[in-house]
Amino acid sequence: MKFVFTCDDVGLAPGKQAVQWFEMVVEWLNGMAIPGTFFWVPKPPNGPSDENEFWMDAIRRARGDGHDFQLHGLTHHCLEFGPPQESIRRHAPKIFEAYDREPEKWEREHSVEALRKSFEEAATIYERAFGEPPLVFRAPCFGICENAYKAMFESGIRYSSSRSVNPAATGYVITGRQELEPWQPDYPGKPFRQGPGVLEMPCLEDLAIRGVESNAFDALLDLFKREVDNYVAGLGDWPCGVFGSHYHSMAKQMALTSRLYERLFDWMAGQGITEWTTFRAELE
Numbered sequence: 373m374k375f376v377f378t379c380d381d382v383g384l385a386p387g388k389q390a391v392q393w394f395e396m397v398v399e400w401l402n403g404m405a406i407p408g409t410f411f412w413v414p415k416p417p418n419g420p421s422d423e424n425e426f427w428m429d430a431i432r433r434a435r436g437d438g439h440d441f442q443l444h445g446l447t448h449h450c451l452e453f454g455p456p457q458e459s460i461r462r463h464a465p466k467i468f469e470a471y472d473r474e475p476e477k478w479e480r481e482h483s484v485e486a487l488r489k490s491f492e493e494a495a496t497i498y499e500r501a502f503g504e505p506p507l508v509f510r511a512p513c514f515g516i517c518e519n520a521y522k523a524m525f526e527s528g529i530r531y532s533s534s535r536s537v538n539p540a541a542t543g544y545v546i547t548g549r550q551e552l553e554p555w556q557p558d559y560p561g562k563p564f565r566q567g568p569g570v571l572e573m574p575c576l577e578d579l580a581i582r583g584v585e586s587n588a589f590d591a592l593l594d595l596f597k598r599e600v601d602n603y604v605a606g607l608g609d610w611p612c613g614v615f616g617s618h619y620h621s622m623a624k625q626m627a628l629t630s631r632l633y634e635r636l637f638d639w640m641a642g643q644g645i646t647e648w649t650t651f652r653a654e655l656e
């Protein structure tokens with residue numbers, strides 16, 4: 373069985389340190405012979421990403437090594453393509469506050485027409501940077517709505533990975549709240565059709581999003597294994613899984629995170645997950 377290693381937020385943070393962190397992750401992936409699919413933010417607050425030469429130089433090198441880049445929102449505002457999955461409210465209520473204050477305003481911003489403009493702007497910047505149209509979209513903060521799938525389809529994007537299978541696990545690692553520990557998925561894991569014809573491919577949680585504590589290493593590895601087991605069972609006969617990560621979370625504790633992932637991927641190989649691919653290689 374195959375998996376896609378996805379890694380979010382490339383291009384979002386300005387500055388050299390973010391680029392160095394990204395390059396650390398690329399180097400580690402190269403050493404593991406794993407091609408990554410990086411989700412790239414086209415229009416962060418500091419300006420269009422295709423004009424950021426620090427980032428683009430590093431991204432071009434990574435593409436030369438076989439890594440894939442796809443679309444991660446437009447500006448990376450958590451509400452720009454719809455409210456996040458409701459269950460995320462349990463561990464991250466703050467990201468819903470702006471929506472709850474002015475739901476009518478957000479509903480206007482989430483009209484098919486407004487969202488189509490956002491998709492088209494994102495795709496235009498992507499094409500300027502990469503010379504080809506984007507294939508897969510991931511909404512920031514897993515915030516997406518029905519209209520966004522319609523607008524995505526109308527903009528020519530047919531694949532999305534904008535849902536988290538079991539956000540409770542992320543909530544558990546962030547808050548330590550015991551009631552979030554049991555497996556309680558929002559989605560079955562297996563990709564499903566959304567809107568007029570977008571294939572939504574939900575993502576396995578990034579359980580290292582807040583780092584890896586050395587004294588909790590074994591417990592986190594066990595939780596990861598359980599997540600993979602349950603997620604793969606949910607995929608059924610679907611041949612390809614989606615692994616979620618963030619380059620900045622990884623790089624801040626690169627030694628521990630890479631050791632955790634290496635142990636996990638070794639174990640996954642023993643479960644028959646022996647091939648790592650990119651979304652572009654898999655779907656095109």
Ligand SMILES: [Zn+2]
Pocket residue numbers: 380381444448512513
């Ligand atoms: Zn993100």
